[in-house]
Amino acid sequence: xxxxxxxxxxxxxxxxxxxxxxxxxxxxxxxxxxxxxxxxxxxxxxxxxxxxxxxxxxxxxxxxxxxxxxxxxxxxxxxxxxxxxxxxxxxxxxxxxxxxxxxxxxxxxxxxxxxxxxxxxxxxxxxxxxxxxxxxxxxxxxxxxxxxxxxxxxxxxxxxxxxxxxxxxxxxxxxxxxxxxxxxxxxxxxxxxxxxxxxxxxxxxxxxxxxxxx
Amino acid sequence: xxxxxxxxxxxxxxxxxxxxxxxxxxxxxxxxxxxxxxxxxxxxxxxxxxxxxxxxxxxxxxxxxxxxxxxxxxxxxxxxxxxxxxxxxxxxxxxxxxxxxxxxxxxxxxxxxxxxxxxxxxxxxxxxxxxxxxxxxxxxxxxxxxxxxxxxxxxxxxxxxxxxxxxxxxxxxxxxxxxxxxxxxxxxxxxxxxxxxxxxxxxxxxxxxxxxxxxxxxxxxxxxxxxxxxxxxxxxxxxxxxxxxxxxxxxxxxxxxxxxxxxxxxxxxxxxxxxxxxxxxxxxxxxxxxxxxxxxxxxxxxxxxx
Numbered sequence: 001x002x003x004x005x006x007x008x009x010x011x012x013x014x015x016x017x018x019x020x021x022x023x024x025x026x027x028x029x030x031x032x033x034x035x036x037x038x039x040x041x042x043x044x045x046x047x048x049x050x051x052x053x054x055x056x057x058x059x060x061x062x063x064x065x066x067x068x069x070x071x072x073x074x075x076x077x078x079x080x081x082x083x084x085x086x087x088x089x090x091x092x093x094x095x096x097x098x099x100x101x102x103x104x105x106x107x108x109x110x111x112x113x114x115x116x117x118x119x120x121x122x123x124x125x126x127x128x129x130x131x132x133x134x135x136x137x138x139x140x141x142x143x144x145x146x147x148x149x150x151x152x153x154x155x156x157x158x159x160x161x162x163x164x165x166x167x168x169x170x171x172x173x174x175x176x177x178x179x180x181x182x183x184x185x186x187x188x189x190x191x192x193x194x195x196x197x198x199x200x201x202x203x204x205x206x207x208x209x210x211x212x213x214x
Numbered sequence: 215x216x217x218x219x220x221x222x223x224x225x226x227x228x229x230x231x232x233x234x235x236x237x238x239x240x241x242x243x244x245x246x247x248x249x250x251x252x253x254x255x256x257x258x259x260x261x262x263x264x265x266x267x268x269x270x271x272x273x274x275x276x277x278x279x280x281x282x283x284x285x286x287x288x289x290x291x292x293x294x295x296x297x298x299x300x301x302x303x304x305x306x307x308x309x310x311x312x313x314x315x316x317x318x319x320x321x322x323x324x325x326x327x328x329x330x331x332x333x334x335x336x337x338x339x340x341x342x343x344x345x346x347x348x349x350x351x352x353x354x355x356x357x358x359x360x361x362x363x364x365x366x367x368x369x370x371x372x373x374x375x376x377x378x379x380x381x382x383x384x385x386x387x388x389x390x391x392x393x394x395x396x397x398x399x400x401x402x403x404x405x406x407x408x409x410x411x412x413x414x415x416x417x418x419x420x421x422x423x424x425x426x427x428x429x430x431x432x433x434x435x436x437x438x439x440x441x442x443x444x445x446x447x448x449x450x451x452x453x454x455x456x457x458x459x460x461x462x463x464x465x466x467x468x469x470x471x472x473x474x475x476x477x478x479x480x481x482x483x484x485x486x487x488x489x490x491x492x493x494x495x496x497x498x499x500x501x502x503x504x505x506x507x508x509x510x511x512x513x514x515x516x517x518x519x520x
Contacts, residue, residue: 036287084315091285092313095305101275102310105246105282105290112244112264112288132306135275143267 013153013182013207014043014122015051020188021120021151022055030060033087040106042091042121044099045153046080053077053086061088097130099123100150104136107148107200120149120192125166126157134169140200141174148200149192150175153182157210170202182207225380226251226323228362233291233321234258236370237265242289243370248276250294251323277303280318281310289317289370295329296322296338296379304344312348317374319366325381325405326453326478327492330485339453339478341379345428346457351375353428355404355452357385361425377428381405381452383489396420397511398446399438403427403458406450406498413503417511419448427451430461445471446514448507452498454478474510476503 022028026039043052053070056062062077069075076085080094091102103121110117123133140148152166162169167177178191182205191203230251236243237258244265245255252259252268259266265288269275273294280290292299299322300307311318326339345351354365354376362380369376385408398419402410407423414421422438424431439445445466451457455477462473478496485495493499497506 092309092315095309098278098306098310101278101306102282102285102314104275105279105284106286107282108264108267108279109244109283109286109288112283113241113286115286132274132278135269135272136278139269139272139275139279 012048012051013124013155013210014045014048015054016183016185016207017122017151017153017188017205018051018055020185020192022059024185024189025192026120027117028059028088030088033061036115037117039118040090040103040120042093042099042103042106042119043081043089044091044093044103044121045096045124045127046093046099047124049077049079049081052081052089056086056088059088062086096124096127097132100133100140101136103148103150104140104143104145107140107145108143110147111145116147118147118149120151122151122153124157125152125154125162126159128152128162128166128169129158129160137170137175138173141170144198145200146196146198150200150202151192152202152204153207154204155207155210165204167202167204170200175200175202177202177204179204179206181205223359224382225356225359225362225384226254226382228359229293229321229323229366229378229380230254232363232366233293236291236367237262240289240370241265242287243291244280244283244288245291245293246276246280246283248273248294248298250298273298273303274306277306277318277320278310281306281314281316284311284316284318285314289319289373291319291321291366291370293321293323295336296324296341297336300338300341300344300377307345308348311375312350317372317376319369319376319378321366321378321380323380323382325379325383327489328382330487330489330492333486334482334484341377342427342451342453343457345377348375351377351428352426354378354426356380356425357405357407357423358387359384360387365425379404379453390421390423391415396442397514398444398448398507399435399442400448400450400507401435401458401462403449403451406452409493409498409500409503410450412500413507417504417507419507419511427458427461430458430465432461432465435462435465439466439469439471444514445469446474446511447471448474448510449476450498450503451475451477454480455496472510472514474506476506 180187385405456475
């Protein structure tokens with residue numbers, strides 16, 4: 001599987017979750033992308049950002065005329081997003097296993113300032129192969145980061161798999177977890193807006209296995 | 215040379231005092247640890263549990279969390295043993311601090327071979343060379359504990375990216391000899407100043423002590439070379455030899471010059487012992503420096519005769 005081939009399933013696997021987040025869950029205002037009280041979405045799985053850019057355009061962060069330039073030298077939009085170049089993009093991503101640890105830091109930082117904004121981070125089930133995620137999963141639970149939500153897009157693409165399901169990796173450390181159909185908007189919304197507890201929350205969004213007909 | 219005092223506290227003690235004070239007085243400051251030195255922060259962590267964070271033995275997370283804290287508006291100070299703070303978490307420094315375009319202050323302890331009995335796994339002669347590959351980092355190598363407070367306070371206030379390299383083998387404060395008609399300029403980075411002063415006693419060289427080595431002190435070196443009688447430069451660094459050679463080349467790009475780069479050798483010695491024994495093995499003790507610098511200056515003299 002080459003890098004180019006990876007983009008198509010990556011882009012479509014995240015589309016429904018991203019739309020529900022931006023349309024129903026995140027407290028954000030495209031006219032104030034730096035508002036300290038905004039909710040944050042960290043797209044850790046920076047691969048295949050076409051659906052991300054599409055949603056940011058639909059919500060008014062990105063001018064539509066930027067979209068056809070994707071990947072060009074002069075474009076603000078690359079195959080992996082850059083927070084310095086794109087309004088509404090919270091982290092520069094692409095290398096796997098950085099978003100969740102960054103989100104842990106931001107959740108700690110917001111809590112230290114008495115800011116109750118939520119931090120969401122979108123990761124892939126194959127991305128969880130990176131050990132850095134597991135450093136973050138353990139610590140987030142011990143630190144009681146109740147405003148942190150990890151969303152795992154699970155399309156069975158991890159090379160060695162997660163016996164018993166991805167959710168167990170979070171559950172055993174003390175996260176609250178929900179596993180949902182990653183194409184069902186109401187299920188996704190319900191899982192992302194459960195009542196507040198004292199633990200971080202993980203939503204496993206199951207989508208079609210990578211390589212299957214969509 | 216004159217040694218004016220023996221430090222009464224270690225660099226690590228000075229760092230803990232300063233970082234704790236900053237946490238107490240500035241609500242933006244957070245300290246992120248990975249078990250190393252955590253005992254020393256227990257008191258301030260009890261008072262400020264949200265801003266003194268020990269993530270356990272997780273150096274990748276330590277650096278990434280600092281990036282996340284900075285994204286949320288805080289001023290993180292990251293601290294661990296040098297190889298774990300730098301080479302272990304290199305990609306996190308590159309992407310989660312640098313590429314996110316945020317600031318952080320990384321403070322390491324252990325230097326090239328402070329813990330000599332621990333062996334290669336606890337040595338970090340490569341740390342400054344690694345930071346050299348990352349844009350926007352300032353690198354500070356204090357010689358003695360009294361410099362630590364000012365360096366870290368200024369770095370945190372500045373809000374950009376800083377690496378502060380502490381050592382358990384600090385140099386005593388020393389007075390520089392006045393140098394008239396110097397035969398060469400000797401750049402002494404951080405704690406190398408102690409052995410450099412002994413090694414160059416009566417050699418008639420100008421000593422240029424350097425604490426902030428990135429950005430490289432181009433103007434200071436140019437001024438020193440202008441004062442000297444030759445354009446011979448000796449660069450003495452307490453990490454890999456030649457790490458700052460390109461800084462000298464840049465500073466003197468329009469001047470014919472000779473450069474002798476001294477520092478820790480690249481070879482894995484596979485030795486334990488003491489830090490002093492490692493210094494000697496790399497020719498960084500006073501006798502070794504004197505030998506190397508003498509040979510370098512003699513070579514100049516011979517070349518002039520022939």
